[in-house]
Amino acid sequence: MKILLAPDVYVNASVAGAGLAPAQVVDRVLGNKQLRHKTSDWVLDMTEAMLRAHPHFKQEAVGQQMKLIRDLVDVVEPEDHAGDDWGAALVAAARAANVTRVITDHPDLADKDEIDGVEFLSSDAWMIEQTIPPPPPPKKV
Numbered sequence: 001m002k003i004l005l006a007p008d009v010y011v012n013a014s015v016a017g018a019g020l021a022p023a024q025v026v027d028r029v030l031g032n033k034q035l036r037h038k039t040s041d042w043v044l045d046m047t048e049a050m051l052r053a054h055p056h057f058k059q060e061a062v063g064q065q066m067k068l069i070r071d072l073v074d075v076v077e078p079e080d081h082a083g084d085d086w087g088a089a090l091v092a093a094a095r096a097a098n099v100t101r102v103i104t105d106h107p108d109l110a111d112k113d114e115i116d117g118v119e120f121l122s123s124d125a126w127m128i129e130q131t132i133p134p135p136p137p138p139k140k141v
Helices: 007-015 021-030 041-053 058-071 086-095 123-131
Strands: 037-040 073-076 101-103 117-119
Touching: 007 021, 007 041, 021 073, 021 123, 037 041, 037 058, 041 058, 041 086, 041 123, 058 073, 086 101
Parallel strands: 037 073, 101 117
Antiparallel strands: none
């Protein structure tokens, strides 16, 4: 799966119920044994900061959750980017991971057409896309 997961998807999957779209996306992506998911330190650092700030996530569980995530991903190093600019940071991470799509539920980025050639989709939209069967083969004449 040639996508990048944004920090909010990891956090929503960690906090939300198992049947919700963010959890399903993370399960599908990180559960793929044939293709390890790539991410950046920025994504992981932001994920950890968001988990630490979340009122419903136990502080003592953050380290264990981050270890689990880190064990399931490969870290790539993107070119420098502005730390607070989610769009720029995710585009840089996507380029470093050699992907053209980012899954995020960030209200300013989800389902945005694209930024610098990188498409942004919500976890709900990606899950719907995964359930649509491929088009039928063309008819032979």
